[in-house]
Amino acid sequence: MPAKLTRTFRERVPHPLRFLKSLRLVGPSLPPARFAQRARGVLWFAAQLLRHPRAVGAICPSGQPLARRMAALIPETPGLVVECGAGTGVVTQAILDRGIDRRQLIVIEYSPLFCRILRGKFPDLTIIQGDAAKMTSYLPEGARVAAIVSSLPLMSLPRATRAAIISQADSTIRGTGCVIQFTYALWSTSPFRQAGYRRDARAFILRNLPPARVERFRSAE
Numbered sequence: 197m198p199a200k201l202t203r204t205f206r207e208r209v210p211h212p213l214r215f216l217k218s219l220r221l222v223g224p225s226l227p228p229a230r231f232a233q234r235a236r237g238v239l240w241f242a243a244q245l246l247r248h249p250r251a252v253g254a255i256c257p258s259g260q261p262l263a264r265r266m267a268a269l270i271p272e273t274p275g276l277v278v279e280c281g282a283g284t285g286v287v288t289q290a291i292l293d294r295g296i297d298r299r300q301l302i303v304i305e306y307s308p309l310f311c312r313i314l315r316g317k318f319p320d321l322t323i324i325q326g327d328a329a330k331m332t333s334y335l336p337e338g339a340r341v342a343a344i345v346s347s348l349p350l351m352s353l354p355r356a357t358r359a360a361i362i363s364q365a366d367s368t369i370r371g372t373g374c375v376i377q378f379t380y381a382l383w384s385t386s387p388f389r390q391a392g393y394r395r396d397a398r399a400f401i402l403r404n405l406p407p408a409r410v411e412r413f414r415s416a417e
């Protein structure tokens with residue numbers, strides 16, 4: 197292989213060990229307490245995956261690069277941030293690290309087990325054990341929502357649930373907010389686009405297990 201091509205390949209495709217380090221699953225940089233917390237998260241996640249494979253829709257919690265990229269796409273505009281499908285809270289932490297005010301964040305998670313974990317990790321956040329297909333019913337009346345940050349496995353959810361979530365998202369962002377969604381289906385058309393939403397940002401995150409695509413959508417004009 198020509199040297200330039202090899203270099204480009206190395207830059208784009210991470211070495212397996214560097215890849216695991218980037219997910220902070222191995223490496224000396226992670227303090228023991230954080231490592232134990234991460235390992236517990238992976239185990240809880242695996243247990244939920246075995247019980248509810250379609251609702252969990254992933255083989256492990258999101259990696260930090262994916263979580264950070266989702267959080268970075270939250271616009272500066274005023275309003276609530278609604279996180280849907282928070283799982284073990286990796287994206288929740290990234291949203292807080294991004295500087296979003298804790299009082300402005302509402303987390304909706306379906307699984308009672310994940311809700312218990314989330315309440316343990318973030319005791320001062322509003323964590324609702326509920327269905328994203330009913331998200332407007334959990335929000336204060338007339339609330340302005342700047343962004344929905346969704347880790348929901350839209351592709352593996354039943355068609356009717358998916359349609360209800362997409363329609364609820366539209367009523368939630370009310371023409372001014374946005375929806376940030378990730379998927380492992382790197383090349384397929386997002387259900388949000390199929391429903392007429394306009395995409396204004398996209399990124400591929402190779403340093404995730406498996407690699408993911410993040411997109412930001414706005415309501416159709």
Ligand SMILES: C[S@@+](CC[C@H](N)C(=O)[O-])C[C@H]1O[C@@H](n2cnc3c(N)ncnc32)[C@H](O)[C@@H]1O
Nearest residue numbers: 251254257258281283284286306307327328347
């Ligand atoms: C891909 S996992 C989330 C991964 C998460 N970012 C993490 O790092 O742990 C999808 C999550 O969506 C939740 N979920 C699935 N259907 C839901 C629904 N209708 N409403 C709310 N949460 C839902 C699942 O319980 C699961 O926690």
